[in-house]
Amino acid sequence: MKIDNISYEYDDLIKLNITDTKEIECMTLLNKLDAMTPILTNLFSYDVSTDKIIFNPPSDSYIVEQKVDNTWVQINLEEKFDWLNTEFRVTTTDQAGNISQPLITIINTASGTYKPTDTTSNQMVKGSTGNDYLYGGDGNDTLISNTGSDYLYGGAGNDTLVYGGNSNGYTALLGQAGNDTYIIDKVLLSSLSYVHILDNSTEENTLQLKSVSADEIILKQSNTDIIITFNDSTATIHFGEGQLSAIVFDDGTVWNKAQIEANTIGKLLGNDADDYLQADAEISTIYGLEGNDTIQGGVQNDYLYGGDGNDTLISNTGTDYLYGGAGNDTLIYGGNSNGYTALLGQAGNDTYIVDKALLSSWSYVHILDNSTEENILQLKSVLADEIILKKSNADIIITFNDSTATIHFGEEQLSSIVFDDGTVWNKAQIEANTIGKLLGTDADDYLQADAEMKNNYLLLYLTMEQSGIKLKLKRILLANY
Numbered sequence: 001m002k003i004d005n006i007s008y009e010y011d012d013l014i015k016l017n018i019t020d021t022k023e024i025e026c027m028t029l030l031n032k033l034d035a036m037t038p039i040l041t042n043l044f045s046y047d048v049s050t051d052k053i054i055f056n057p058p059s060d061s062y063i064v065e066q067k068v069d070n071t072w073v074q075i076n077l078e079e080k081f082d083w084l085n086t087e088f089r090v091t092t093t094d095q096a097g098n099i100s101q102p103l104i105t106i107i108n109t110a111s112g113t114y115k116p117t118d119t120t121s122n123q124m125v126k127g128s129t130g131n132d133y134l135y136g137g138d139g140n141d142t143l144i145s146n147t148g149s150d151y152l153y154g155g156a157g158n159d160t161l162v163y164g165g166n167s168n169g170y171t172a173l174l175g176q177a178g179n180d181t182y183i184i185d186k187v188l189l190s191s192l193s194y195v196h197i198l199d200n201s202t203e204e205n206t207l208q209l210k211s212v213s214a215d216e217i218i219l220k221q222s223n224t225d226i227i228i229t230f231n232d233s234t235a236t237i238h239f240g241e242g243q244l245s246a247i248v249f250d251d252g253t254v255w256n257k258a259q260i261e262a263n264t265i266g267k268l269l270g271n272d273a274d275d276y277l278q279a280d281a282e283i284s285t286i287y288g289l290e291g292n293d294t295i296q297g298g299v300q301n302d303y304l305y306g307g308d309g310n311d312t313l314i315s316n317t318g319t320d321y322l323y324g325g326a327g328n329d330t331l332i333y334g335g336n337s338n339g340y341t342a343l344l345g346q347a348g349n350d351t352y353i354v355d356k357a358l359l360s361s362w363s364y365v366h367i368l369d370n371s372t373e374e375n376i377l378q379l380k381s382v383l384a385d386e387i388i389l390k391k392s393n394a395d396i397i398i399t400f401n402d403s404t405a406t407i408h409f410g411e412e413q414l415s416s417i418v419f420d421d422g423t424v425w426n427k428a429q430i431e432a433n434t435i436g437k438l439l440g441t442d443a444d445d446y447l448q449a450d451a452e453m454k455n456n457y458l459l460l461y462l463t464m465e466q467s468g469i470k471l472k473l474k475r476i477l478l479a480n481y
Contacts (some may be wrong), residue, residue, distance in 0.1 A: 038092045040103035042140040044124055046162055048185045048210065052080045053107065053124065060092040060100075071200045083109055083126065110134060119155075127152075128433040138179075145171050154180055175199040182244075189235035201242035208248045219260065221267035221285045223321065226260070249364035270295075270307070279304070279316070288325075297322075297334060310348075315341050324350055334359065338362045345369040352414075355380035359405035367409035374415045377407075384423045391436035 038060055045054045055064075055077050065072040067087040077088070085108050092100045104121040108114065111128035119137030127134055127146040134143045136155040143152040143159065147166040154161055154175040161173040161180065165188025173182055173195065183198055186209065189195070199205050209217070209228075218229045219239075228237040247255045255263065268283045272290040279286055279298030286295050286302070292309045297316035304313045306325040313329065314320040317336040324331055324345040331343040331350060335358030343352055343365065352367050354380065359365070369375045379387070379398075388399045391411075398407040417425045425433065 008306045037098050038094050039101035040090060040092060040100050041242075042105075042122060042142070042160075043090055043103065044088075044105050044107070044122070044142065045160070046124065046126075046142055046144055046183075047080070048162060048183065048188065049162065050080070055079050055081070058090070058092045060094045062090055062092040065089040065091075083107070085109060085119075122157075129166075138332050145173075154178065163188060165189070168197065170194045170330065172196045172198060175205060177203075179204040179206075181206045182207065183208045183210065184237060186212040186230065186233070186235075189230075189233060191234050193235040195235075195237045197237065197239035197243065199240070199243045204245045205243060206246045206248060207237075207239070207244050210250055212249065213251055214249050214253045214255065219264040221264050222301075223285060226264055274309075283425065292327075313343075315343075333358060333365050337357070337422075338370065340364045340366065342366045342368060345373075345375060347373075349374040349376075351376045351378065353378045353380065354407055356400065356403070356405075357381040359402050359403060360398075363405040365405075367407065367413065369410070369413045371410065371412040375413060376416050376418060377409070377414050378418045380420055382419065383421055384419050389430065389434040391434050396430070396434055412470065 029185055040058060043056050043058065045056060049052055058197055064075055064077045065088065066075050067073075067089070069158045072082070088105050088107070089102045090105075091102045094352065104118075105124060106116065106118065106121050107124045109126050109128065110132060111130060113133040114125055115135045116123050116137040120139060121137065122139040123136050123141040125134050125136075125141070126144040127148070127150045129147040131148040132146065132150045133153075134150065135153045136143055138156040141154060141159045143154065143161065144162040144164040145152055145167065146164045149167065149170045151172045152161045152174060156177045158178045159175055159180045161175055161182050163171060163173065163184040165185070168190045169192060171194070175182070175197075176199070180199060180203070182205070184195060197207065206469065210228065216231050219232070220227050220229065224241050226241055231440050242257065244260060245257055246397045247260060253393060257355045265282060266284050268279075268286045268293065270277055270286070270288040270293055271426070274291045275288055275293045275295075276292070277286045277288060277293065277295045279296065279300065279302045281299055284298065284300040284302045287305045288295050288309070288311055289307045290309055292311060293306055294312045295304045295306065296314040297304060297318070297320045299317045301318040302316065302320045303323075304320065305323045306313055306327070306329050308326045310327045311324060311329045312332065313324060313330045314334040315322055315337065316400070319340050320337065321342045322344060326347045328348045329345055329350045331345055331352050333341060333343065333354040335355070337347050338360045339362060341364070345352070350369060350373070352375070354365055354377065367377065382400065386401050389399070390397050390399065394411055395408045396411060412427060414430060415427055417430060
């Protein structure tokens with residue numbers, strides 16, 4: 001018998017042409033020799049309920065070594081064991097005799113700030129009873145929070161970030177690069193627990209919710225966040241819209257991205273037409289999308305997004321944020337607010353309308369826009385001689401003779417202010433009527449801050465010509481004498 005020809009088929013089979021002693025030729029297919037080196041990922045996990053480390057042994061033959069006095073010593077490792085600060089090295093050999101690269105896992109407890117010195121190895125780190133900052137490396141790390149306000153940063157790799165409980169405040173879980181897993185056990189949440197998941201929306205990130213089923217939670221939109229609340233607890237879990245690809249519940253139920261979206265209340269989407277959209281007690285985040293939309297706030301703290309088109313956005317009770325988007329938008333302060341209201345026109349020549357009669361004693365209206373556009377503020381129920389414009393850092397503040405309410409806008413972000421009687425201040429007049437700022441000349445000036453300049457920036461413009469190049473302007477802050 002002789003082998004006449006050997007050829008490869010489909011990358012995983014060998015074809016043999018064989019001729020026996022009677023010159024009868026036949027063909028047979030054999031599996032190609034496995035030359036693939038085994039790849040190890042993450043062999044250790046954390047059991048929240050027992051506070052134990054779990055060793056998940058590979059299916060192939062393996063050896064475990066522990067670093068003792070800087071020497072690797074082979075050991076037999078139990079599948080569950082208590083916390084200890086050490087390093088393990090695992091190597092496997094498959095049935096074909098291929099040996100894996102050793103996988104090193106560093107296990108630590110940490111207090112304060114922990115940053116790995118060896119970023120290539122897998123880290124398993126648990127925080128202390130204080131406020132901790134735990135950083136993973138480039139491997140597939142496991143970070144566990146503990147008592148206090150902890151911040152966990154996964155770094156590169158497919159990391160696991162675990163809420164370890166015992167916290168009555170804020171805990172931040174930041175998976176960063178890679179497909180990350182978040183594990184939160186409802187049993188470990190206290191009444192004021194606030195767990196914040198922060199990750200990328202382009203990755204496959206999973207939240208494992210322990211001790212709770214799908215019908216025991218409520219998902220609610222709040223600005224760009226989705227908040228998980230519970231039927232019988234005031235604890236909350238926050239994550240960014242689109243940042244989780246799945247939520248896995250204790251009974252095995254899985255919500256994918258579409259189901260998370262479908263089960264989220266508090267959000268309303270317009271369409272490409274000219275929509276009229278109204279926030280209410282249940283809906284606080286509205287996206288107008290395309291079209292010339294009219295969007296009005298409700299009784300909650302609302303987030304209104306106009307999108308493309310020439311939109312009209314109207315604030316209401318609560319702390320509202322209005323985003324005009326692209327287009328020449330109109331943003332209206334609708335009153336009924338005793339706090340902060342943000343009006344962000346964004347791209348386009350925008351109009352802001354604020355009626356003084358609707359301002360309460362603590363109203364703070366903040367106009368935020370670009371200085372390169374033609375943006376207009378229409379001030380209702382007030383005349384030019386009834387307001388004061390004052391410089392405060394990079395903002396100009398409008399105050400009133402008979403009210404403690406304020407309107408803030410960035411320097412040069414308004415091309416004009418239009419008053420109720422038709423009076424119009426252009427940019428130059430806004431500048432001229434602003435107190436709290438003093439400009440020098442090209443001469444040798446002596447400038448003195450006074451009661452009107454207190455805690456404000458004194459701008460000293462030095463224009464010196466040297467070889468036709470004007471030097472940069474300098475801003476200095478004079479101390480009060």
